[in-house]
Amino acid sequence: IIGITVSKADHFAQWYQEVVLKAEMIEYYNEIAGFYILRPPAMYVWNVIRKWFQERIEHMGVEETSFPMFLSAKSLEKEKDHVEGFAPELAWVTKAGDKDLEVPVAVRPTSEAVMYPYYAKWIRSHRDLPFRLNQWNSVVRWEAKQTTPFLRAREFLWQEGHTAHVSEEAAGKEVLEILELYAGVYEQLLAVPVVRGRKTENEKFAGGYYTTTVEGYIPTNGRGIQGATSHCLGQNFSKMFDITVEDPNQKGQHMHVWQNSWGLSTRVIGVMVMIHGDDKGLVLPPRISRLQAILIPVGLTAKMTADEKTAHIAKCDELLVEIKKAGVRADIDVREGYTPAWKFNDWELKGVPLRLEFGPKDAAKEVVSYARRDTGEKGTVPLTELATAIPALLETVQQDMYDKADKAFREHRVVVQEWSKVVPALDSKNVVLIPHCLDMKCEDRIKDLTKSEEQVEGPDGQKAPSMGMKSLCIPFEQPTEKIAEGTKCLSPECERSAQTWVMFGRSY
Ligand SMILES: O=C(C[C@H]1NCCC[C@H]1O)Cn1cnc2c(c1=O)CCCC2
Numbered sequence: 023i024i025g026i027t028v029s030k031a032d033h034f035a036q037w038y039q040e041v042v043l044k045a046e047m048i049e050y051y052n053e054i055a056g057f058y059i060l061r062p063p064a065m066y067v068w069n070v071i072r073k074w075f076q077e078r079i080e081h082m083g084v085e086e087t088s089f090p091m092f093l094s095a096k097s098l099e100k101e102k103d104h105v106e107g108f109a110p111e112l113a114w115v116t117k118a119g120d121k122d123l124e125v126p127v128a129v130r131p132t133s134e135a136v137m138y139p140y141y142a143k144w145i146r147s148h149r150d151l152p153f154r155l156n157q158w159n160s161v162v163r164w165e166a167k168q169t170t171p172f173l174r175a176r177e178f179l180w181q182e183g184h185t186a187h188v189s190e191e192a193a194g195k196e197v198l199e200i201l202e203l204y205a206g207v208y209e210q211l212l213a214v215p216v217v218r219g220r221k222t223e224n225e226k227f228a229g230g231y232y233t234t235t236v237e238g239y240i241p242t243n244g245r246g247i248q249g250a251t252s253h254c255l256g257q258n259f260s261k262m263f264d265i266t267v268e269d270p271n272q273k274g275q276h277m278h279v280w281q282n283s284w285g286l287s288t289r290v291i292g293v294m295v296m297i298h299g300d301d302k303g304l305v306l307p308p309r310i311s312r313l314q315a316i317l318i319p320v321g322l323t324a325k326m327t328a329d330e331k332t333a334h335i336a337k338c339d340e341l342l343v344e345i346k347k348a349g350v351r352a353d354i355d356v357r358e359g360y361t362p363a364w365k366f367n368d369w370e371l372k373g374v375p376l377r378l379e380f381g382p383k384d385a386a387k388e389v390v391s392y393a394r395r396d397t398g399e400k401g402t403v404p405l406t407e408l409a410t411a412i413p414a415l416l417e418t419v420q421q422d423m424y425d426k427a428d429k430a431f432r433e434h435r436v437v438v439q440e441w442s443k444v445v446p447a448l449d450s451k452n453v454v455l456i457p458h459c460l461d462m463k464c465e466d467r468i469k470d471l472t473k474s475e476e477q478v479e480g481p482d483g484q485k486a487p488s489m490g491m492k493s494l495c496i497p498f499e500q501p502t503e504k505i506a507e508g509t510k511c512l513s514p515e516c517e518r519s520a521q522t523w524v525m526f527g528r529s530y
């Protein structure tokens with residue numbers, strides 16, 4: 023095994039591809055471009071997320087469903103106004119065997135059009151509300167852009183929640199509850215800080231009413247990245263699909279239900295890899311790592327007799343049993359023919375949060391030596407304290423990983439009130455908070471005005487002029503700095519008054 027051949031700072035895109043491959047999270051599906059195989063280390067992360075999220079939405083009263091993966095052109099027709107933008111991404115099945123299908127069917131890119139005709143059938147009375155279904159599945163979007171593992175694939179795993187409510191308030195409450203769960207997936211499981219906010223009109227889901235989002239930050243290139251979205255659809259889809267109930271407030275009247283839809287995908291794994299990884303490879307937060315600690319016997323030199331070696335390994339096995347009994351997902355590496363140094367590199371590449379070493383010297387001192395994967399810090403734990411010290415150490419790693427990422431994001435989230443300072447801030451890997459008018463065209467112009475000649479390596483590894491900045495969100499938590507009365511939108515071409523602070527940045 024050779025390690026990562028490029029530095030994260032200098033060749034981020036290549037570094038990322040090598041890490042996900044060599045840490046055995048991903049295999050390229052070479053038959054067809056844009057598809058990836060998720061291997062056990064990645065599926066383990068996804069399953070921890072799924073269990074955590076599933077338990078909490080069940081607690082909210084969301085039930086699970088499974089709809090067909092194909093949709094008819096007819097039902098897509100209903101969404102035509104906002105789907106046309108997406109049409110190029112639709113994959114179609116036109117034949118079965120050697121026979122053409124009478125009517126071609128599309129592979130679901132998302133399931134609104136699949137599900138909502140049945141919502142119209144099932145939801146009749148306001149007593150059926152709130153109506154809440156979620157499905158865990160995969161969707162296909164035939165991306166034209168360069169694909170990359172986890173972040174942009176032509177098929178990805180996600181969950182898609184689709185709910186119906188009697189009022190805008192009830193829908194709005196759930197939008198935020200779900201958004202907070204998405205923030206929890208990032209902050210509590212992946213040790214990734216996110217900013218919660220609302221998408222601007224430019225960036226929201228076109229078919230919806232408003233979009234709330236959790237936004238991440240990649241320190242290596244200073245880009246923002248959308249982490250997950252929770253949309254209020256308003257009554258747009260219930261009008262398209264005629265989902266009505268009798269109006270509880272007006273006898274004999276019917277009302278269109280208020281709907282939400284919310285999704286989180288395997289993209290979250292890519293975000294975690296990009297933020298925490300280093301030049302030795304993957305760095306996994308303990309809470310989502312299949313293996314939290316790897317015990318490596320050391321000091322088994324030629325001087326030791328075979329019996330002494332056997333006795334030492336037996337002692338290691340005892341320690342492993344005790345560590346696992348304490349709830350730690352641990353294993354031992356007794357592979358023959360590999361040096362401890364080789365093993366250290368291999369497990370560092372795979373991102374195991376804690377390495378434990380046990381040799382004759384440790385045995386004599388009645389300690390286990392450890393090395394943290396996130397900071398490299400080394401130390402020892404008395405054999406008598408394994409059951410408490412190892413879990414505590416893992417919790418410290420989890421928290422320290424979060425704190426480090428949170429500090430990096432906070433330090434690179436800067437309030438800017440002079441236009442001339444914007445591009446320099448972006449070029450210094452910041453996202454910016456600027457007073458903005460919220461006009462869509464003004465936002466488009468800002469993207470053009472902030473392209474800079476500086477050649478940087480894009481996600482595809484090619485050098486290109488750095489892109490202009492997009493709005494990432496209107497943060498719910500606004501900067502403490504007030505926007506003084508009469509303040510104008512920061513764009514040099516805009517005379518409108520500023521409405522609010524908007525977070526802008528170069529992004530994925
Ligand atoms: O998928 C959504 C909205 C919604 N879908 C359900 C989960 C939450 C949220 O993503 C938006 N969207 C994105 N991308 C596409 C479509 C689309 O509707 C439809 C056509 C193909 C590409």
Ligand SMILES: [Mg+2]
Pocket residue numbers: 163
């Ligand atoms: Mg897309």
